[in-house]
Amino acid sequence: MENTPGPRAGRKEWTALGVLMLPLLLVSMDVSVLYFAIPYVSQDLAPSATQQLWILDMYGFVLAGLLITMGALGDRIGRRTLVLVGAAVFGAASVAAAYAHSAELLIAVRALLGLGGAALMPSTLALIRNLFHDEKQRGKAVTIWTAVMTTGISLGPVVSGLLLEHFWWGSVFLINLPAMVLLIALVPFLVPEFKSPKQGRFDLLSAALSLAALLPVIYGIKEWARHGYEPLPALGIASGLALGFAFVHRQKRLAHPMIDLSLLRRRAFGGAVFANLLAMFATVGMAVFFTQYLQSVLGMGPFEAALWSLVPAVGVAVMAPAGAALAQRTDRAYVMGGGFLVSACGFLWLAQVRTDSPLWFTLVGASVYAGGLVAAMTLANELALGAAPPERAGSAAAVLESGQELGGALGMAILGSVGAAVYSRDMADALPAGVAHADAVRETLGGAAAVAAHLPARTAETVLAAARDAFTHGMGFAAVGAAASMAAAGVFSLVLLRGAGRTKPSSAEPEPAVRV
Secondary structure (H helix, E strand, O other), X not given: OEOOOOOOOOHHHHHHHHHHHHHHHHHHHOOOOOOOOHHHHHHHHOOOHHHHHHHHHHHHHHHHHHHHHHHHHHHHHOHHHHHHHHHHHHHHHHHHHHOOOOHHHHHHHHHHHHHHHHHHHHHHHHXXXXXXXXXXXXXXXXXXXXXXXXXXXXXXXXHHHXXXXXXXXXXXXXXXXXHHHHHHHHHHHHOOOEEOOOOOOOOHHHHHHHHHHHHHHHHHHHHHHHHOOOHHHHHHHHHHHHHHHHHHHHHHHOOOOOOOHHXXXXXXXXXXXXXXXXXXXXXXXXXXXXXHHHHHHOOOOHHHHHHHOOOOHHHHHHHHHHHHHHHOOOOHHHHHHHHHHHHHHHHHHHOOOOOOOOHHHHHHHHHHHHHHHHHHHHXXXXXXXXXXXXXXXXXXXXXXXXXXXXXXXHHHHHHHHHHHHHHHHHHHHHOOOOOOOHHHHHHOHHHHHHHHOOOOHHHHHHHXXXXXXXXXXXXXXXXXXXXXXXXXXXXXXXXXXXXXXXEOOOOOOOOOOEEO
8 A cells, every 4th residue: 555645744843853853963962972071070070990981881871771661651651741851851960960079970960861862862753753744754854863863973072172172071061951941942832742542551571671681782792892702791791682582572462562573573664773773883883993093093183083073974964865865766775775885885995094095085985985874874764764653653763773772882892893803913913022011002002002102212103103004904894894784784675675665554553642
């Protein structure tokens, strides 16, 4: 059955979208906004090494762990209500973080920020499903949503650097407050309430299982990426997978499950979730290398590197709208597949980067992969959102975003391990004999730079040159791995997603009854 055009959105709906993009931008920025601020936080609060890692990671852990719970909660209590609650929590936690007087308090408040962010992210995407019923307009809205989310992560360090030049480290949190106040003031007038008419009982055990499953898996993968194999992270991944199996088993038995498992079996939804997982695998896995290459190989300062890292957004600005327009004329699967294959070409371009490559060469490759990837991700988001019944849009958006979080963690771990292995092998062959602290030099480029600072000038130059060559060689191998994942996503889209999403998500289901 072909989709029939829905009622077209007017100025009010587009204004509502603009307002909803404010929290999305800030929530995505908060993932990276502390990168520049952490040295100032360390001077003021004197956290231990472990506490410093938790200050950085707690937000992302809680955000990832609560997405599914918050998506299902929004379907039951109302998505507008959850956006307002999330904005209030995020705003209050931002103030508390800015004036935190101890490392322990800042860690706890970062967890509250993650709670607020988890309430906001799936709700903003789900509300697009309810605000825009016309397929073409919804495609444009999802394009904007995806571009804002990806841009926010890149923009975080830039905004942080600008603020820290003039204010204290707490300003990187206080910038959230005006946007949250504006959101709370305008959303009740611009965004109607949406909730599922089939609410059922909210299952607290399912919520606990989803959190207990995702948190140790994400934690274990990130620790694996950071330190290699260790028993505790491995146990965390294994226990998380076991709890995830228990969560899925419980969903099969519930009359009103937190996740509709039949939705995952639909090509348009399950396939889009998998394609996005592969996209985030490549994106996050390479982001660490790209930033470190600009700083540690080309010698840029953090703020300069952050500014240059925004250049690939030009590719996104060109290709994402072009992909959305092309998808109106032909099957989305062909455009998605093409976008992923363009992205694979960009990663293969980056595999040719060397330590003496001109900056423009690196930026062109990054722009090509970013443009193709975001264009494909936009269509995958739209495909998944259109496949979900309107009353399940919140939980559907949460599953989509949880897949992205998992893909990012896997990319950081696997591609990071590939790059690290190549670096260590090259440094074992290139390191001059008799260099002190050779293990630190062989482990990371940062370790090599720290050791070189205490070596004689000629030896230090030799060590640093070898380390930069080895790192760039490792980045090339990681780029080939990213290209392979994008090629797999492209083939998957072309072969298995053709024709997906052409039928209504649920012809028997009406629009949610509650729309105030």
